[in-house]
Structures are given as C-alpha cells and as structure tokens.
Amino acid sequence: MPSYLERRNILIAGKMNAGKSTLFNLLTQAENSIVDATPGTTADTKIAVMEIHGLGPVKLFDSAGIDETGELGEKKRAKVYANLKSADLLLLVIGSKGTVFTWEIELLEKAVLWGKKVAICLNCFNGAPGRLPVELNKWAAMPCLAIDATQSADRGKLLEFIKENCEREVESLPLLPFVTAGEHYILVIPMDDETPEGRLLRPQTLALEFITRRFAWPTCYRLDLKKARSADEKLKAAEKQRWLDFLASFTPKPAAIITDSQAIDVVDSWTPAEIELTTFSIMMIEQQSRGRLARFVAGQKQISALKAGDKVLIYEACNHSRIGEDIGTVQIPAILQKIAPGVVIDHAFGRALGEIENLKQYKVVIHCGGCMLSQQVLAARLKELDEKGVFYTNYGLFLAGRLGEAALKRVVRPFIGSLLFLFGF
Template sequence: MTERDIIGIFGTMNAGKSSLMNLITQQESSIVDSTPGTTADTRVTLMELHGIGPVKLMDTAGYDESDVLGEKKRKKVDAALKECDLVLMVIDPANPGLAEVKLILNVSLEEGKQVLLVYNLFSASDEATVAFIEAKLPELKSFPKMCLSALQPEKRAALLELILTNYIPKNNPTELLPFVQPDEFYILNIPMDEETPPGRYLRPQAMAEEYITRHWGFPVSYRMNLGQARSNNPIEITRWESFLGSFGRRPKVIITDSQAMDIMKSWTPADIELTTFSVMMINYMSRGKLNDFAAAVRALDTIKPGETILIAEACNHSRIKEDIGTVQIPNWIQKKYPGVKVQHVFGREWPEPEELENIRLVIHCGGCMITPQRMAARLRDLGKFGIPITNYGIFLSYIQGKNVLEQVLKPWK
C-alpha cells in the first residue's frame, strides 16, 4: 500500500479550485466551468510530486452551496478537510466569500492542518484587493501565500515551489511488522471461508507476506480449518502439529486471523510468539498507536447494559454467514456483556458528532481500506468526546483472557 500525503483544495464556489487542481496535475482532472457548483463531489487524483513523493489531491465542492444537495456536498468537504494533510485555500479576491473562508480556516486550525493561501486572479487588477481582504480577515496574514492565475500553465512551477518550501510532509510510515528479522520463519494463519475472495489474499495478509519477504524473512501460510479445529477434530490437530514440526528452525511469530484467537490461544507453542493481522493493521494505520487501542479495551470492564458499542468496519464487502463484524463480534458482546447495544458503520460511513455522544466504546477493524489520515481524523473525532477506541484483534483476544491479550501484544513490545 502506497503511503500518500493528502492535499485538499478548498474554497467557495467558482474561486478556481478545479483550475488549480488542473494546474497541478497538468491535465483535465477536474471539470472547469463558470457554472456555480460544477464540482459535484470531491474529485481525487493520485500523482507523484517531485520533492514530496506520492500524493493524493482532492478537489472539493464549494463551501458556500446552500441547497439540500449543497449540505450533502458540504459534509463531504468537511470529511476531506479532516482527512487532508495540507489545505490549499483558494480565494478569488473579487468574490472572497470571507465568511466561508473563515469557517474553513477555523476547522483547518482546529484539526491541526497546514494551510497555504492561493489568491486566484481572474483579472490583473484583483491583486490590488488582497490587502483590503486581509485587513478584513487579519488571520489570512499569517499563512504563506501567493497570487496567480490558475489558468496560466507557466505559474505551475511557482505554485509547486510554494508547496515545497512551506509544506512539511506528514507521512512517516510506521513499520508494518517491526519485529521481523532476516532468515526467520513467520507463519500466516489464514482460515479461508465463504467470504474469502477468490484469486487473492485480503489486503492485511498480502501486506504481511510482502513485508516479510521484502525484509528477507520467510512467510509461510497455513490454511486452518476452523470448523474442525473448534471441534477438536484429530485430523486438523495432527495437520497443525505436522506443519509446525516440518520446520528445520522454529518459526518466530504466528500472525493469525483474529477470528481464530479462540483456537490459537491454546494451539500456539510456548516458544513461538503470537499476534493478529488486525492488531498489525491498526498499529500501522494509526501510525503506532497500538498501546492506546489496547488500553481502550478496558472500557469493557465497566460497560453497562443499555450502553452502546459502535463496530466500525472500513470494508464494504458483501457479508455472508459468520461475518466477523456483523455476526461474530456482536455474538461475543451479547454473550459476555448482555444488554449492551451494538451499532455498525461500514466503509467510509462515520457518525456525525451529535451521533457519537451516545457511544461508549468503538471497536474498529484494521482499517486497511481507509487512509491513515482518515483514521487519524476518526481518532480526533472520538478524542473530542473522550470515547475509547479499540480494535477487532484486541477485542477478540481480550475476551479470551487478559493474558491472551498480553500474548498478542508481546511481539510489539
């Protein structure tokens, strides 16, 4: 998975956001039209920016659209604002829309974003009004800025220079499996079921295999028959033992699907460490905040009937039979914490702030289908209400025993 810095282009309708996007990408990534509200949704372009590396550019709808569709658009703009690393604030000096500019800047500062201003000149005389605008909204003076016409291709170099000079890239990818050592074996326990897509591994599994190989380790996959393992079928027990016995050197760590934790807590030999794909993924996507997710699971010790747990799964795959998020985890909650209510969000869905207030705990999947920036935005949203957030792998280990959770955290020291 490529880590990308996210640059969002924001402003009011017709400030020239799409033209700026096209200037950066040097192509018609965005439709440019003087009809207000041309950018119906957030448009995304992936590209490489020399000096920064891989970036995701987002061209957003105008912040000042007021009809019903506009309200929906505005929520998408807010989501983009929370997700991006750099805010490129485009202002047409002739129609500055200062109320909206102020709103965007307030959210940007609250969310800790870096901000650059671009005054987009539709005529040369517009530049003269910049000082007047900054006198009306003095906070504009504190941001690095430039004046240009986004329709002039020769301005691209100066715009990129503004970004390169002032933007501090935030991408600092966390190591996926920091404990991997060269020339050591690592077992990937992958119990395939009806939900497993044909022809490929799930993203966390593929990422783990690639990471171990890239770091000169030896990934070895095992397809556990979970049904047979749970019924203590001697065929599966013998198969597992024979698999473990076939290594000339003991494997270092088993990385398992979290749903197999009820088996793996007792099937893992004492001299091999154990963790889960989900724990690996949430540490990676949250940029090393595994300890916070592990501490948050303690909220279960004091949860009361009637309180609500939100299960957040970043996938939109079709869910069949024993789905982990919609069936297995709710079943465990019902069994261990009767009377506790469960809500779900899937894919990019995320509750509005007013909907978060009643949530007592969030259990999030590994989040491999959203960006680390979106994960960070979710953590900030929850932090504002003091809502703890834990993870599938941590939850499924914890309900097997506190010692089991310690076991899966051990490789992470």
C-alpha cells in the same frame, strides 16, 4: 518503507469563483478543470495525480464551491468534507471578493479537528489585495501565500509553498517491524464461509509480500476452526496434533505467527509461549493508524467496565456480504452481551463513516483493521474520537482481550513491547 505507493493528498477548496480550478490547472499544467466565471462550474471533485519534486507523488483534489446554496449545494459540501478527511493538506483558496467567510471558517475548523495541515492561498487575480481578510484574523498564524493563479510564473512559488506545508508529522510505519531475514513466519488463515474464492484478503496479501520482500519465509496454514472447536474430543485432538506437527517441522522454529483474529483463542492456547503471536487486524491497525496501537489498547481496557445500557459502535471498513458467523455482526456482539448483558450495539460499515450523529453517545468504538481505508481518513476519525473523549479498540485486541491479560499482552508485544508497562502488564 511503506509496502505500497503512498501519495500525499492535497485538497483545493474554497468558495465558488475563488479560482480553485485555475489554481488546479496551474499546478497540473493542463486544462483538467473547466474554468468559467459561472458560479458552480465545478460540479464534482476532480482528481489529478502528479509528482512534485522534493515531495513525491501527490493527488490533487479540485473541489466544488463550499458556498453553493440549496440541496445540491449541501451535497457538494458533504463531498468537500469527505475529501477533506482524505487529505493531508487543505489548500484553502480565498478569492478577491466577499466579506463573509462563514464557510471558510467552518472548513478551517474541521481541518483542525481532523488533524489536517492547512495552508491559505490568496488568489489575487484582478488586482485584488494580497492580504488575509480581517474576518479571518484568528487564522493569521496559518501559512499564507498570495499568488495570481492565472500567471504561469507563479507556479514555482506555489509548488514550493505546498512542499513546505505538506510534511506529515508521522510517516507510514513498516507493516511487520519485527520481521528478520532468514526467519520463518506463519500466517494462519482459517477460510470460513465468507472467504472469497481465488484470492487472499488484503491484510494476508500485504503480510505475504512484506515478509517475502525481506528475504524471510512466510508459510500459510489453513486451520480448521470447526474441528478445533468441535465437541468431539477426538476431532479436536487430531486438529491440534496436525498444528503441533506442522510447527515442529520447522528448523529454525517459526519466529512469529500472524493469525486471523477469529482463531486467536485456538492459536494462543495451542502455540508454545516462546513463539511470538499477533493478528492481521492488529498488524493493520498499527500501520493504518501510523503507530497508535497503544491508544487502541487503552480503549480495550474500557471493555470490562461496560454495563447494561452503554452504547458500543462496531465499525467495519468493508462492505462484504455478511454470512454465517460474521465477526462484526455475530461474534463480537455475542461476546459483548456476555461481558455486559444489555449493552446497546450499533454498526457502521463501508469506507465512508459519514457523520455519525453524536459520537459522544458511544462508550467505545470497536474498529476493524481498516485495510480498506486510507491512513488519512483513519487519522481524521481517530482525531475526532480523541477530541470527543471516545475510547476505541480493535477487533484483534477485543478478541484477544476477552481471553485475559496474558493473551492481550502477547498479541501487542511484537509491536509495542516496550510500552506494555503503561497498561500495568
């Protein structure tokens, strides 16, 4: 079971006046979108949430026409493509008019590139023929339905069509698949200058909820990283003893520790090998990518091959204020420069990565846990990187990997222990 309510996202897209809003209103059974013959009536994406029997909760996106010209048209198109990245299913609506389908073809190609399901709706109001235009013959194998969106009698077959074509290849994975009832789990949370007051970070909250729900026992531990890394040996030894005393206080012993990636060097070397260890960042990326952690490990293996002049993109999905020894802008770049002096580092922040020019220029992308992204957006991003042959790894893997193979193996073992042989471990 996923640890939060998962909806399938359905994007209704097509040219102006194809009947997208009529179809949206037919599905939602409400006048959510204004329907008018004036081209460009839908100025921005409209969203409605509904339940489809047999499929569950869905989010419907009614988007602006993809063929609008001018600067505003460009902006609307960019929004449609951003919506497409979030979608599970593209419902391409083709109206009764037109012989040029350049925009539809571009949309279909992007949908395939980003790994989206596609279904075509021939909206045959005004007596239009219910056939796929010959210009789209290449796409004839796609599921296709002819309906009249003005007819409420057609709603049932449209819902059935959506249901048949909206299944995901891989469903969401459990956040921490190794958690067992009656076991102790430690969450190491150092709390640095960037840690917000009054709340935990999302990956920490998700882990707490997940462990508690399964009748297991989570305990948070604040490690003092300044003391743990102090040049004053007495301070450091006292901090280590505090940690060891804490671990020794558990009966039975903790089954696993999930640590902030920044503390992996300390926690790995201070924790007995029989206790499983991973990081919040690795936990998140395995779930958010729906089980593609092994691909991230393969990307991590490329880090040691980096050389001067190679380009690396560090991508962080949230836009918090960056102060002090920020992981993405300070810590990882400093380590990269030690591994490969002269390596060129670019950054991208925020939920929407946008269209980064020439992704192929990067040897590796180092991605955060992506807890602020939807799984659909991350899937689209990874599919594109795969297509372009760009390797990717993750903050947690990177910070464990620089400690050596044993540490890397240790942090991924709780998730993909049976696949470790693939990496020569």
